Amino acid sequence: MSLFDHKLKDIQELLHKKEVSVRELVDESYRRIEEVDDQIKAFLTLNKEEALKQADEFDRDGAQSGNGALFGMPVGLKDNIVTKGLRTTCASKILDNFNDPLYDATVVQKLKEAKAITIGKLNMDEFAMGSSNENSGYMATRNPWNTDYVPGGSSGGSAAAVASREVFFALGSDTGGSIRQPAAFCGVVGMKPTYGLVSRFGLVAFASSLDQIGPITRTVEDNARLLEVIAGHDHMDSTSANVEVPAYSEHLEKDMKGLKIAVPKEYLGEGVSEEVREAVRKALKVYESLGAEWEEVSLPHSKYAVATYYLIASSEASANLARFDGVRYGVRSEKAENMIDMFKLSRSEGFGDEVKRRIMLGTFALSSGYYDAYYKKAQKVRTLIKQDFENVFEDYDVIIGPTTPTPAFKVGEKIDDPLTMYANDILTIPVNLAGVPGISVPCGFSSEGLPIGLQIIGRHFDEQTVYQTAYAFEQATDFHKQQPQLGGAGK
Amino acid sequence: MSEISKEQVKHVAHLARLAITEEEAEMFTKQLSAIIDYAEQLNELDTDHVKPTTHVLDLKNVLRKDEPKQWITQEEALKNAPDKKDGQFRVPSILE
Numbered sequence: 001m002s003l004f005d006h007k008l009k010d011i012q013e014l015l016h017k018k019e020v021s022v023r024e025l026v027d028e029s030y031r032r033i034e035e036v037d038d039q040i041k042a043f044l045t046l047n048k049e050e051a052l053k054q055a056d057e058f059d060r061d062g063a064q065s066g067n068g069a070l071f072g073m074p075v076g077l078k079d080n081i082v083t084k085g086l087r088t089t090c091a092s093k094i095l096d097n098f099n100d101p102l103y104d105a106t107v108v109q110k111l112k113e114a115k116a117i118t119i120g121k122l123n124m125d126e127f128a129m130g131s132s133n134e135n136s137g138y139m140a141t142r143n144p145w146n147t148d149y150v151p152g153g154s155s156g157g158s159a160a161a162v163a164s165r166e167v168f169f170a171l172g173s174d175t176g177g178s179i180r181q182p183a184a185f186c187g188v189v190g191m192k193p194t195y196g197l198v199s200r201f202g203l204v205a206f207a208s209s210l211d212q213i214g215p216i217t218r219t220v221e222d223n224a225r226l227l228e229v230i231a232g233h234d235h236m237d238s239t240s241a242n243v244e245v246p247a248y249s250e251h252l253e254k255d256m257k258g259l260k261i262a263v264p265k266e267y268l269g270e271g272v273s274e275e276v277r278e279a280v281r282k283a284l285k286v287y288e289s290l291g292a293e294w295e296e297v298s299l300p301h302s303k304y305a306v307a308t309y310y311l312i313a314s315s316e317a318s319a320n321l322a323r324f325d326g327v328r329y330g331v332r333s334e335k336a337e338n339m340i341d342m343f344k345l346s347r348s349e350g351f352g353d354e355v356k357r358r359i360m361l362g363t364f365a366l367s368s369g370y371y372d373a374y375y376k377k378a379q380k381v382r383t384l385i386k387q388d389f390e391n392v393f394e395d396y397d398v399i400i401g402p403t404t405p406t407p408a409f410k411v412g413e414k415i416d417d418p419l420t421m422y423a424n425d426i427l428t429i430p431v432n433l434a435g436v437p438g439i440s441v442p443c444g445f446s447s448e449g450l451p452i453g454l455q456i457i458g459r460h461f462d463e464q465t466v467y468q469t470a471y472a473f474e475q476a477t478d479f480h481k482q483q484p485q486l487g488g489a490g491k
Numbered sequence: 492m493s494e495i496s497k498e499q500v501k502h503v504a505h506l507a508r509l510a511i512t513e514e515e516a517e518m519f520t521k522q523l524s525a526i527i528d529y530a531e532q533l534n535e536l537d538t539d540h541v542k543p544t545t546h547v548l549d550l551k552n553v554l555r556k557d558e559p560k561q562w563i564t565q566e567e568a569l570k571n572a573p574d575k576k577d578g579q580f581r582v583p584s585i586l587e
Contacts (some may be wrong), residue, residue, distance in 0.1 A: 054586055100571055102563050194545050209546055238553040239546070304573070307530040319506060327580050328569035339585045344510040360500070360519055361526060363507040377533050379543030383535065386544055418522055419529060435547025460548075 003028050003163045005483075008073065008222045011168075015072055017061070022062065022072035025168070029074040029119045032166045035471045036486055041139045042161040043220070044079050046086045046120040053305040054117050056103050068115030069229055075166035078158050080128055081105045081213065082202040086118070091136040092126045093329050094350025105202020106237065107171060107213055107230045114222040114229045119167050122157030126352045127321065128178055130422045131300050132155050134415050135354045140409070142485040143185060149408040152182030158216045159186040164486050167318040169217040169226055170347050173203055175210045176309050177403075177428025182438040183216055184403035184453020187442045187482065189223045189267050189470070192214045192428075194461045195435035196241035198227075199234030204468045205320040207313035208239070210432045219480060220441065220471045221440055224248035227463065246464055254468035257291030260396045261469075266302040267401030267427055267455075276402045279444030279452040284400070297396070299388040305430040306422055308356075311365050311378035312433075317355075318362030322351065357418065382433050389434040393459045398469050402427055403453035427455060437463050442479035451479075495524045 003011070003025060014020040037043055051173045058072050073219030077083065080090045081374035089095040104112070111118070125135035133141040133156030141156045143149040144164040146368075151160040155172025159182035173180040173190035183190025191214045198213045198305055203212060213225035228471070231245040263284065268277050284294050330353050334343035366373040392399060404427060414421045433436040438455055443454035454473065458466035474480055497520045502509045504519075511519065565578055574581040 041499075057514060082499075097573075100573060102567050102571075160572065184494055230583045237553065239548070241548060301536075304533055304536065322508075325581055326567075326573060328527070330573070334572035336583055340508070340581050341510075343508040347508055356511075356515075357508050357519065357522060359509065359525060360503050364495070364499075364523065364527075367503065367506065372529075374530060376543055377538065379545060380538035380541040381533050381536060383541050384538070384543040388546065400573050407518055419525060433544075433547075433569040 001179050002032070004168050005166045007219060008035060008168070008225055011073070012071065020057040022058040023052070026051050026117055026119070029167055032164070036164055037278055039142060039486065040144055040159040040160050040164050040166070041141045042076070042122055042125050042164070042166060043120045044089060044091065044138060046159070047086055047168055051117050051119055055270055057205070060117065068113060069225065070111065070114040070116035070317035072150055073116045074119045074168045076119050076122045076158060076161045076170035077108065077109060077171070078122060078124050078155050078172045080173060081108060081171060082204065083108055083118065083121065086121065088121065088204070089126045091124045091138055092350060094324050094347070094356070095139040096331050100330055103202065104472060106234045108202065110230050122170060124157055125154035126316070126355050127204070127352050128154040129317070129358055130419055131177070131181060132156065132409070132414065134411065137350055137352055140411060143408050143450070144486050145408070146186065147446070148410055149450060150185065150411055152185035152408060154178040155190075156182045159183050159188055159190065159342065162188045162216050162218060163187070163484060165277055169215060171213055171230070172216050173211055173213050174432065175207050175313060177425040177430050179214045179216060180403050180428050180438055180453065180455060181425065183440040185298040185408040185451065187479070188216055188218055188377055189439065189441050189452030189480070190214065191223050191227060191463070192431065192437060193227060193231065193440045193463060194241070194437045195461070197231050197234070197243070197437070197461065198241055199237040201234055201236035201241045201477055207316040208320065210313060214341070220254060220474050221249055222466060223439070224252060224395045224467045227259070231356055232246040243461055248467050249465055251464060252467055252471040254472065255291065256287060256469070256472045259287070259398070259469065260288060261294035262297040262392045262396035262399045263294050264299045264302065264399060265296050266299055271423065271426065272402060272405045275404060275446050276404070276452055280400070280402050280454060283443045283454050283473060286473055289475060290472055294400070297392050299392065299430065301381065301384045301388050302426070302430055305385055305433060306426055308378045308381045308385065308431060309425070309429045309436070310361065310422060312372050312382065314358040314362035315365045315375050316362070318359045318366065319399060321355070321359055354418070385430055386434045389430070389436055398464055399457040401455050403455040404428070407448070407450035407452055417454040431457055436460055437466050439466050439470050441474060442482075443473070443477070444479060447484070495520060496529060
């Protein structure tokens with residue numbers, strides 16, 4: 001059994017009683033990375049020297065220093081979260097030499113204040129564009145449950161590292177499902193908070209009206225604890241919401257009796273595999289047995305979400321990624337003789353195909369003569385999708401459905417067809433467009449032994465109800481206790 | 492219905508400051524046409540009287556006092572630069 005199989009609260013207890021040292025926790029991370037990461041390929045950069053130094057410091061004066069909420073806990077960070085002095089690439093060759101960032105993202109500052117220890121930076125689809133980690137400029141992370149399969153994306157490195165016990169927990173980012181989908185594929189818990197709950201300062205921007213940082217953990221309780229630390233208003237992000245952050249983890253137990261669950265018929269329809277539907281039906285039975293009520297509802301504009309998302313996200317990306325020009329940081333092409341060619345060649349050599357495709361789609365959708373037909377149209381349909389959610393939340397407490405239409409797919413299976421790959425996000429994208437919170441928790445396994453995720457969606461800033469609903473399911477089932485048989489780690 | 496031509500793709504690439512090969516131009520023409528074609532389904536919806544959503548939380552302008560603060564030094568600003576000279580970023584010639 002790994003030290004990381006314990007809950008955060010229990011590890012804090014062990015640390016307090018000096019039965020475990022911070023050094024042992026950090027050593028465990030690097031030992032496990034050494035053992036399995038050549039198969040999993042989750043880490044792009046390690047922070048070993050600094051992490052070990054910190055661990056020893058914490059052990060030396062930990063008892064006196066007013067322990068932080070995450071004292072000594074080994075955390076992994078998706079590589080689009082900026083870390084001062086620690087290489088940050090977004091898994092893109094254009095940032096290959098970005099070895100010395102000047103500041104920490106707000107979430108990293110908050111982790112430091114809570115005394116968590118950064119183990120390293122985790123692989124992702126380049127600039128968070130993708131659903132399989134195959135779009136990384138460096139390597140394709142593998143699914144710990146079966147390394148022939150993708151871990152999901154774009155936070156695939158984060159989910160795989162947590163599932164394979166390389167870190168205690170991790171942060172990811174979610175623009176169209178990039179926390180929830182890999183969490184579902186890797187059998188862990190992933191939360192995309194309400195847009196604006198967590199500061200985006202220092203998150204390298206992909207689509208600014210959709211991006212949100214969130215926690216990936218093994219249990220609901222630890223997920224809530226991590227979100228408590230990273231959430232909150234930040235004057236460095238003017239879109240961050242000025243709201244009180246509740247102590248989610250202190251109020252997880254709630255009687256499900258009377259909870260009103262909406263199940264959108266569109267989320268169990270065509271394109272969703274029978275295995276996934278069956279797992280969700282069984283989950284609804286669990287809720288019934290706990291006293292909750294569920295009814296079928298409709299989110300009628302769901303089928304337009306993928307098209308809406310790709311127009312809006314790509315348009316925003318085309319503007320955000322204009323900053324990568326080879327002038328102030330990042331890789332510059334050696335071949336150019338004038339300024340314009342330098343921009344063009346640096347970007348063409350530095351960006352992968354998917355990133356170029358989305359920059360071009362966005363540039364087209366924003367270009368003169370097409371703006372109204374595509375970008376503005378998509379923003380109007382976004383309003384309709386958002387209203388679908390508002391209508392349902394007038395009568396129901398949460399929405400429940402699958403996180404993904406199928407379990408993880410094989411490496412290479414969808415990489416050549418962008419539209420097939422995009423369809424994989426059909427159940428997560430509407431949540432980002434509406435800005436509401438959504439979590440994925442393990443709810444079963446396919447016949448091939450791959451995890452299936454249950455998605456629970458709540459009202460704006462009602463993470464508390466989402467966590468309570470997820471916690472009740474987790475306590476009533478033991479899917480979260482299963483673990484991949486990787487590298488000889490027994491059950 | 493909405494075919495994007497190869498010429499349009501090349502023009503968009505120029506606007507986006509991307510250098511693409513003839514081969515890439517063909518690939519992107521096919522793929523972008525398929526994606527735009529897929530996006531045409533939004534036209535099934537009548538949105539004449541729908542307001543566009545630019546931001547889910549409906550934020551108004553967020554203002555703060557404009558006070559200068561020490562952020563980074565010139566030296567720090569330059570330390571990740573691919574090329575620099577005399578405390579400035581250096582780039583290839585802009586004028587012929």
